[in-house]
Amino acid sequence: MRLLLARHGESVWNAERRFQGNTDVELSARGRAQAEALGRALRGRRVSAAYVSPFRRARETAELALCESGVPLTVIEELRELSLGQWEGCTVDEIRAQAGDPYRAWLRAPQDCPPPGAEPLAVVSERVRAAVDRIAADHAGGDDVLIVSHGGVISVYACHLLGCSFNHLWRLRVDNASLTVVRPPRLVSLNDTAHLPGDLAPGQLLRATIAARSEAAP
Numbered sequence: 001m002r003l004l005l006a007r008h009g010e011s012v013w014n015a016e017r018r019f020q021g022n023t024d025v026e027l028s029a030r031g032r033a034q035a036e037a038l039g040r041a042l043r044g045r046r047v048s049a050a051y052v053s054p055f056r057r058a059r060e061t062a063e064l065a066l067c068e069s070g071v072p073l074t075v076i077e078e079l080r081e082l083s084l085g086q087w088e089g090c091t092v093d094e095i096r097a098q099a100g101d102p103y104r105a106w107l108r109a110p111q112d113c114p115p116p117g118a119e120p121l122a123v124v125s126e127r128v129r130a131a132v133d134r135i136a137a138d139h140a141g142g143d144d145v146l147i148v149s150h151g152g153v154i155s156v157y158a159c160h161l162l163g164c165s166f167n168h169l170w171r172l173r174v175d176n177a178s179l180t181v182v183r184p185p186r187l188v189s190l191n192d193t194a195h196l197p198g199d200l201a202p203g204q205l206l207r208a209t210i211a212a213r214s215e216a217a218p
Contacts, residue, residue: 001139002188003132004045004146005154005180008053008061009034014176017092020057021084021118021152027060034177034200039065041179041195047071048143051135053079053150061177062148071146078131081150082124085117111166121166125156132157136184154180161187175202 009031013020027035042065050073052062062073087095095103095115105113111121132147139145151174158172159165161182173191174180177200181188193202 001136001141001183002144003136003182003184004042004047004144005157005182006038006061006065006146006148007151007154007174007176007178008055008057008148009038009064010176011057019084019087019090019092019095019115021081021088022055023088024055024057026056030200031057031176032060032064034196035061035064036067037195037197037200038177038179039067039069042066042069042146046143047146048141049139050074050146050148051076051079051131052148053081053153055080055150058148058150062146065148066146076131076135078127079147079149079153082121082152082156083117083119085115085119087115087118107170109167110169121156121169124152125160125166128153128157129160132184151176157182158187158190161185178202 008027010028011020011025011031012028013025015028015030038061047069048071050062050066050071052058052073052075054075054077059075066073092103102113106115135145135147154174155169155172156166158180159169175191175193177196179192180190196202
């Protein structure tokens with residue numbers, strides 16, 4: 001049995017570089033296109049069931065990716081994104097402008113320097129692991145099981161599988177509409193975005209490609 005962990009497509013707040021956490025935000029137009037591309041990638045896999053976070057950005061991604069597939073979709077509360085406390089609704093630039101640049105400290109050590117009022121990462125890990133363990137126990141056969149959730153959720157679970165500190169959380173890149181493959185307890189692959197072409201590709205990778213083409217141009 002393989003678990004296919006998909007992050008939702010780009011949300012409206014992702015596009016604005018705004019912290020969302022537990023705030024329920026819908027997909028952007030680009031995010032919906034990413035979800036459709038994810039669905040095309042899933043057609044070559046034997047997906048027998050799908051589980052999804054209750055937030056709209058995840059549910060919309062799952063519904064678009066599984067459109068007309070007949071795969072049953074189950075909402076699981078424990079797959080929700082981690083809370084970012086007082087940062088939710090703020091932009092990255094607004095947090096970076098605060099005294100001492102708490103955003104930079106959070107990137108370097110998210111366990112030690114969390115946003116005020118944020119959900120502790122150990123608590124996030126406990127609820128996510130409990131949900132994934134239940135899913136795995138219910139699907140002991142050879143088919144694939146899709147889980148559509150969030151960047152923080154997938155990164156926390158990957159840290160657990162790798163046995164690394166949650167302070168390394170943001171060193172694990174999990175892009176919008178990416179696929180991470182797990183054969184519990186083994187992490188097979190992380191952040192596969194090969195199915196996202198052109199302007200649907202992750203932003204940093206797209207910028208790097210454009211820069212490389214510009215340098216190669218006569």
